Amino acid sequence: MSFNQPSVSSAVKNQYLYKLKGYSSVFVALMTVQIIAMFFGVLGGVGQYGTSNGSMYLDLYYVSGDLIFAFTCIWAFVIAFTMDSKTNRQAMQVFVTNQLTRHLANGIYLVTLSIIGAITVLLGGFFIKSIVMILNGPESTFIFVGYTIGDFFIGLATTSLYLLLCSAVGYFAGKIASMGLVAKLVLIIGFLSVLFYNGLIERISEFFIMEDVFSIFILKVLVTSLVAYVMAIWLSKQLEVIK
Amino acid sequence: MGIVICDNVSKSFKKNRAIKNLSCTFQENRITGLIGRNGAGKTTLLKTIAGRWRPNEGVVKVFDEDPYDNLKVSANMICVNDELVFSPELTLDEILKSGEMFYSNWDMEIAEGLFDYFELNPNLYHDQLSKGKLSTFNMIVGLASRCPLTIFDEPTTGMDYSVRQDFYRALLKDYINHPRTIILSSHLLNELEDILEDIVLIDKGEICLHESMNDLKEYAIRITGKREDIEPFIVEENILHKKKLEFNLESLVVKNEFSKEEIEQMKQRGIQILNVDAADLSMFLTGQSKGGIDDVF
Numbered sequence: 001m002s003f004n005q006p007s008v009s010s011a012v013k014n015q016y017l018y019k020l021k022g023y024s025s026v027f028v029a030l031m032t033v034q035i036i037a038m039f040f041g042v043l044g045g046v047g048q049y050g051t052s053n054g055s056m057y058l059d060l061y062y063v064s065g066d067l068i069f070a071f072t073c074i075w076a077f078v079i080a081f082t083m084d085s086k087t088n089r090q091a092m093q094v095f096v097t098n099q100l101t102r103h104l105a106n107g108i109y110l111v112t113l114s115i116i117g118a119i120t121v122l123l124g125g126f127f128i129k130s131i132v133m134i135l136n137g138p139e140s141t142f143i144f145v146g147y148t149i150g151d152f153f154i155g156l157a158t159t160s161l162y163l164l165l166c167s168a169v170g171y172f173a174g175k176i177a178s179m180g181l182v183a184k185l186v187l188i189i190g191f192l193s194v195l196f197y198n199g200l201i202e203r204i205s206e207f208f209i210m211e212d213v214f215s216i217f218i219l220k221v222l223v224t225s226l227v228a229y230v231m232a233i234w235l236s237k238q239l240e241v242i243k
Numbered sequence: 244m245g246i247v248i249c250d251n252v253s254k255s256f257k258k259n260r261a262i263k264n265l266s267c268t269f270q271e272n273r274i275t276g277l278i279g280r281n282g283a284g285k286t287t288l289l290k291t292i293a294g295r296w297r298p299n300e301g302v303v304k305v306f307d308e309d310p311y312d313n314l315k316v317s318a319n320m321i322c323v324n325d326e327l328v329f330s331p332e333l334t335l336d337e338i339l340k341s342g343e344m345f346y347s348n349w350d351m352e353i354a355e356g357l358f359d360y361f362e363l364n365p366n367l368y369h370d371q372l373s374k375g376k377l378s379t380f381n382m383i384v385g386l387a388s389r390c391p392l393t394i395f396d397e398p399t400t401g402m403d404y405s406v407r408q409d410f411y412r413a414l415l416k417d418y419i420n421h422p423r424t425i426i427l428s429s430h431l432l433n434e435l436e437d438i439l440e441d442i443v444l445i446d447k448g449e450i451c452l453h454e455s456m457n458d459l460k461e462y463a464i465r466i467t468g469k470r471e472d473i474e475p476f477i478v479e480e481n482i483l484h485k486k487k488l489e490f491n492l493e494s495l496v497v498k499n500e501f502s503k504e505e506i507e508q509m510k511q512r513g514i515q516i517l518n519v520d521a522a523d524l525s526m527f528l529t530g531q532s533k534g535g536i537d538d539v540f
């Protein structure tokens with residue numbers, strides 16, 4: 001009997017397709033999370049600003065898709081966290097796979113999820129703005145009109161990158177969670193104490209959010225995501241050898 | 244040619260050594276039965292061969308390569324056991340289609356034929372199946388993938404008698420049509436006798452016998468007669484099983500290392516000589532040497 005010598009790319013492709021088909025409930029989760037976020041968004045608005053000037057009183061609510069974005073970030077983190085769990089790993093091992101192809105397929109899948117997530121975040125933002133406008137009537141609505149198609153694509157790219165960052169960190173955290181109890185505790189406590197030490201958490205968010213040059217922002221996010229992803233793969237390799 | 248070669252392989256889990264310095268070779272295009280009692284190390288050996296685990300010591304070679312984390316081995320091997328996990332969101336039908344996508348030799352005709360025959364509902368999900376149906380479905384995946392190395396680890400768990408017989412027959416027919424290397428682990432040797440070509444007997448993590456099925460049938464004989472008549476013929480180390488009967492009679496199962504003359508002489512003394520069932524023999528070979536369950540009570 002002749003043997004098959006599959007290429008890495010064909011194995012990755014098949015696993016990627018298997019993931020897309022076999023785990024479609026992630027999209028149901030995405031929709032649920034975003035509907036909840038929209039509900040809060042329409043109901044409360046995101047921010048409120050009130051001022052009075054003699055006889056005139058101005059009460060300003062502004063509406064944005066920020067809450068949808070925040071919820072979607074959590075979604076990306078959680079999905080990535082469970083992506084390489086023991087059961088999901090076993091489900092891959094039934095078919096043609098090795099560690100490299102499995103992680104590559106997972107990575108490409110997470111990129112896909114980030115892009116789909118980003119598109120829905122932007123559309124969801126438009127959606128709640130429209131709803132608020134319809135509810136309040138056009139006379140009491142200011143619309144920021146300086147929005148171009150180019151802004152849309154920049155928004156799409158930025159949101160995708162943030163979601164990718166969340167999912168890469170989630171993927172790494174998921175690997176830490178599958179370690180032994182003691183190692184896990186030490187790492188989590190260490191991580192948290194570093195995070196809250198000296199306002200490091202603010203500095204980390206500044207590192208990404210305050211970056212004005214778009215290309216450098218892309219570079220920062222991609223490099224950080226890649227580091228998290230590679231560390232996850234490395235950790236996964238160590239864990240599986242121990243077994 | 245050896246498709247699977249294990250050389251001095253050991254695998255431990257914490258303090259428990261599941262297999263110890265085990266060496267054996269599984270030949271190409273043969274059905275080999277891996278027979279042993281519960282906890283003998285069957286699953287550990289098979290998972291090591293399948294590349295799920297790396298041995299602590301020794302070398303495992305499958306298709307001349309290290310199977311651990313190996314894409315080529317993964318593409319040409321399937322290991323069916325009752326722990327198979329599929330995506331929980333795929334119906335049985337979709338799982339079969341996924342199998343077709345991954346395995347280039349996949350035989351959809353056989354898969355669908357067996358599916359209909361065993362009356363599986365294609366719209367069910369894998370975790371909705373009963374134990375027996377689950378094993379049946381996994382068996383279908385194992386057969387349809389038509390991998391050059393097909394491993395079945397206790398494939399008949401939960402199957403009823405008639406499904407088991409159908410499975411053995413399906414396996415044999417498919418094997419004759421498409422010869423490949425099949426390793427089948429089980430503790431039900433009596434049911435497998437007719438389909439196995441080779442047998443590997445494993446006990447406490449060690450190989451205690453590796454023979455062709457035909458040789459196994461001549462491996463030992465049962466001798467029944469008066470103690471003083473039997474004694475001169477017997478070498479103590481060759482006794483596999485001893486049972487005392489009434490009237491000073493003894494029934495012994497011994498390795499068949501007798502010459503024709505010796506057999507003749509025994510017969511003349513009125514000693515009864517019988518063949519030993521393969522299943523009984525495997526039990527004697529892997530059994531504890533002292534006493535039986537009756538001694539506990």
